[in-house]
Amino acid sequence: MKKFKWLATLFTGMAILLGVTTPVHAVNGTLTITPSTHSGRMEFRRAGATQNSYEDYMILNINGEPVFCLEPSIEVFQGAYVGREFNDVERINANIQIDKATFNRLTLITYYGYKVNPNHKNYHYTQALIWETLGSRAVSFNGTLSMSEYQAWKANVLNNVNNFKQVSSFHGQSHTLKVGESITLTDNYNVIQNLFVPAENGGYKFVRNGNQLTITATPNAADGRFTFSQFRDNRIHGASIIFRKAGSQTVGSFKLRDPQGTFVNLTAIKNGIIRIHKTSELDGQSIEGVEFAIVNKATGQELSRQKTDKSGVIIFRDLPANVDYIVKETKVANGYLNKRVSKEHRLQPGQEFTMTFTNEPTTAITSQATAEQGGKAVYAHENQIEKVNLDRLIKGRDYKVVSTQYDKATGKALSHQEKTFRAVDRKHTLSFTYKAPSDLQVRWCRITLRNIRVASYSAFQ
Numbered sequence: 321m322k323k324f325k326w327l328a329t330l331f332t333g334m335a336i337l338l339g340v341t342t343p344v345h346a347v348n349g350t351l352t353i354t355p356s357t358h359s360g361r362m363e364f365r366r367a368g369a370t371q372n373s374y375e376d377y378m379i380l381n382i383n384g385e386p387v388f389c390l391e392p393s394i395e396v397f398q399g400a401y402v403g404r405e406f407n408d409v410e411r412i413n414a415n416i417q418i419d420k421a422t423f424n425r426l427t428l429i430t431y432y433g434y435k436v437n438p439n440h441k442n443y444h445y446t447q448a449l450i451w452e453t454l455g456s457r458a459v460s461f462n463g464t465l466s467m468s469e470y471q472a473w474k475a476n477v478l479n480n481v482n483n484f485k486q487v488s489s490f491h492g493q494s495h496t497l498k499v500g501e502s503i504t505l506t507d508n509y510n511v512i513q514n515l516f517v518p519a520e521n522g523g524y525k526f527v528r529n530g531n532q533l534t535i536t537a538t539p540n541a542a543d544g545r546f547t548f549s550q551f552r553d554n555r556i557h558g559a560s561i562i563f564r565k566a567g568s569q570t571v572g573s574f575k576l577r578d579p580q581g582t583f584v585n586l587t588a589i590k591n592g593i594i595r596i597h598k599t600s601e602l603d604g605q606s607i608e609g610v611e612f613a614i615v616n617k618a619t620g621q622e623l624s625r626q627k628t629d630k631s632g633v634i635i636f637r638d639l640p641a642n643v644d645y646i647v648k649e650t651k652v653a654n655g656y657l658n659k660r661v662s663k664e665h666r667l668q669p670g671q672e673f674t675m676t677f678t679n680e681p682t683t684a685i686t687s688q689a690t691a692e693q694g695g696k697a698v699y700a701h702e703n704q705i706e707k708v709n710l711d712r713l714i715k716g717r718d719y720k721v722v723s724t725q726y727d728k729a730t731g732k733a734l735s736h737q738e739k740t741f742r743a744v745d746r747k748h749t750l751s752f753t754y755k756a757p758s759d760l761q762v763r764w765c766r767i768t769l770r771n772i773r774v775a776s777y778s779a780f781q
Contacts, residue, residue, distance in 0.1 A: 360463015
C-alpha cells in the first residue's frame, strides 16, 4: 500500500476548545476494498435514473480510515487517490453537488451513523443514508441486513443529527456562588455527557449526572471562565477530505471539524456571616430585643449594632473573610442581667458561623415580714420573721441570700444572716428570724442575692 504524506503543517496534542483546527490542504492515499462481515447487497434508485442499481456489501478504506462513496452506480477501483479538503461548495459530478449545509449534514451522519459505534453494519447503513442525502433512494437490503432495520436505524441517526449542538444550552452563562453553595445546570442539548468534566478545578467541584452539571464553590474558588471539552479523537475530529481518481468513483472521509465543548463564567463570593442566637438560661427560650455590636478586632472599628429578633437571632452579613471579629452584648432585655459577655472568631471564606449567648434572668424576690405569732404587731422580746420568696431561679445553680436588719432611724445595721441553697426548681422560699427589740423601734430588712442588692423591705414598729 502506498503511504500518504501530509502536505500541510503537522499538529500535535489536543486543540483548545472551540479553537481553530489546523487545516490540511491536501493528502494523497491508497484506497483498499475489504470484504464485509455481512453478505448480500443493497438496491437503490439513483436520482434521475429509470432503474435500480445494486451495491455489494464492501468496506472502503484509504490509509486505514473508512471512506464513503459519493457517486452511486459509479464503479470504485483500488489504488492511488488524490485528496484535499472539501470546498464550501463541492461539485461531485453533473448531478451531485455538496454545499456547506449538505456537507455539515454528511459529517454528522457519518459521526452518529458509524463513528460513534464503528462496525460493518453501521458502515453499510451510513453509506445508504449518505446516498439518500445526495438524492438517491434506498430500495431494499438483502442478506444479513434488512430495510426495516435500516429505517429504524435511520430514524435514530437523523434524530441525533437534527438535534446536534456544538455547545451546551448553558454555554457562556455567568453564575455567582457563595463559598459552600452549589448550583445545578441542566443541558437541554445533551452535550455535557460527551465532555470531560474534572472533579475539581480552580477551587470549584464539578459533578456530572446525565445532562446535569453541579458546581460547588470551595474556599479556594477563583473567578474566571471554566471550559469543558470533548477529547480530540483523530478518527472523529479533523479535516474532511474528498478523494478522486480518474475513471473511479469519488469518495469522502468525513470528520467533525472541532470537538464539542462549552464554558461557564464563575464568580465566588467569599464574604461570610456571623449569626447570633440569644437564649434564656432559665428555660432555653429565645430572647428578643438584646443588643449586640460587632467590632473589627484589629482596628477596633464597630461595624454594626443590632437587636435580636423574635427568634433571638441577629445576622451580621457580608463580612470580609480572614478577619478577627469581636461580638459583644451591649444591652440586655428587661428582666435579665447584663454580664457584658463578648466572643471572638476569625471568619473563614464563605463561612456561616453561629455564636450562642445566654442571659441569666434577674431573680424575682418578694418578702413578707411578720411577728412570730403572725400579724404586724411585735411585742417586746417577740421574734420577727422575714419570709423571702424567690422566683426565676436556674435549676442546679447555687445561690446565697443575705438578710440584713437595720435601724430605720439611724440606718445602722443591727444584724444580718446568710443562707445558701442549690435550686431544684425555679422557685424557692427561705425564712430569716430576728429577735424584736425591746424598745419597739421601727426596723427594716434588706435582702441581697449573690451579693447583689435586689430589694428592700420595711419591718416592724
